[in-house]
Amino acid sequence: MKQRLVPALVALTLAAPLAFAQAEEKVLNLYSARHYQTDEQLYGEFTRQTGIKINRIEANDAALFERLKNEGKNSPADVIIMVDAARIWRAENDGFFQPVKSAVLDQRIPANLRGKDEGQGSPWYGFSKRARVIVYNKATVKPEDVATYEALADPRNKGKVCTRSGSHPYNLSLVGSLIERNGEKAAEEWAKGMVANFARPPRGGDTDQIKGVATGECGVAITNSYYYVRLLRSTKPEEVELMKNVGFVWPNAATTGTHFNIGGGGVAAHAPHRENAIKFLEYLASDEAQHYFADGNNEWPVVASVPAKNPTLDSLGTYKIENVSVAAIGKNQIAAQRILDRVGYK
Structure with missing residues (x-):
């Protein structure tokens, strides 16, 4: 009996330090x-x-x-x-x-x-936190014409709008927010207007959208705020020059607030x-x-x-955040993708 217990005791003795090490x-x-x-x-x-x-x-x-x-x-x-x-x-x-x-x-x-x-x-x-903000070309676009997300879908901005892919999470979240605030029907009308106003098919990242605005290929674009600030802080001469052409607005500042x-x-x-x-x-x-x-x-x-x-x-100043919970935005992702697919927002 004792001979059978010894291996078991040895095993327990060896295992104990290992278990303690894992716990700590x-x-x-x-x-x-x-x-x-x-x-x-x-x-x-x-x-x-x-x-x-x-x-x-x-x-x-x-x-x-x-x-x-x-x-x-x-x-x-x-x-x-x-x-x-x-x-x-x-x-x-x-x-x-x-x-x-x-x-x-x-x-x-x-x-x-x-x-x-x-x-x-x-x-x-x-x-x-990061904000989904609007940037515009100072030479071709008036800030009052692009002061809201809804304004980007207005016919006066036809041929001026640049964005990244409609399937990208940043855009899905923005549309999810619009659904929560205005309902699916209004969100779909907005998406149709955006597609009608594209300056080029959606492509690239947010930095590409800002540079497109700076060079005049785009009149206006949506970007996450940190991409914009990153370019403002750049010391590269070519980026310093580009950013002189770009203006910035807090979308929906006077109404529902900016999408964060x-x-x-x-x-x-x-x-x-x-x-x-x-x-x-x-x-x-x-x-x-x-x-x-x-x-x-x-x-x-x-x-x-x-x-x-x-x-x-x-330096971007004060801002008003939309009164929409992040959880609600997430919940609307599937509906947002369906809307963007229906309107051909590639």
Whole structure:
């Protein structure tokens, strides 16, 4: 009998230190759709403060979604970071997040910038804000003619409008917001007007739209604010010259407010290092991390008490944010894509 117990006891003795090491492992596996070099400092500071090493996988949203589906319950992901409500909603809808209760996050992140709490906590939180703004060519377009999203679909702007693809999440979120505010019928009429006013077929990213406006190929375009600020901060002589031709307006400033979106994320559904993951999310809501978002990628902090401290970003002035929750925008993604497909918004 004793001979049979000895191997078992040895096995338990050997297993105990390993189990303890796993429980205390100071590691965080981050799956991120953010691809900004400036985030390096953000992650490095978290490791310096906590001793938790960050293992990162960075890819576009489609690649990350495919990876998470293939990994299933065996996924090593602890935290998933996405940009734009459309992507965050899809990640939640596909079951990639788990709810988290955190007094720190609930106190610092506004309710309209986090997922719905069904009693177990929020599945995701927003950590940075970006606005969907309008830029125009100063020589060919009057700012009062492009002061709202709706004005871009007006016949007076025929042949002037440039945008990126209608299937891109940034546009899906904007249409999702229009659906929430004005209803599907009005959103579809707007999309038809946009297609009728295109200066060229939708293509390229937001930087391409701004440069198209600067060169006169486009009269007006929609862009995320941080692309515009990034070009304003550029020291490249050719970009400095280009930006002299570009004007900027806060869309719908006098009415419903400008469409804002977020970068955010949550704890992965099968996170092996859950406590480390929550610590990381709470760190992203800290004053220090919020400043990184503003200074590093020209995004606004989501924590109301934290100023941006980015002179170029501040130069855009004050703004009015639309009264639409990010969760509602995400919910409308499927309807938005159907509308854009129906009207031929390629």
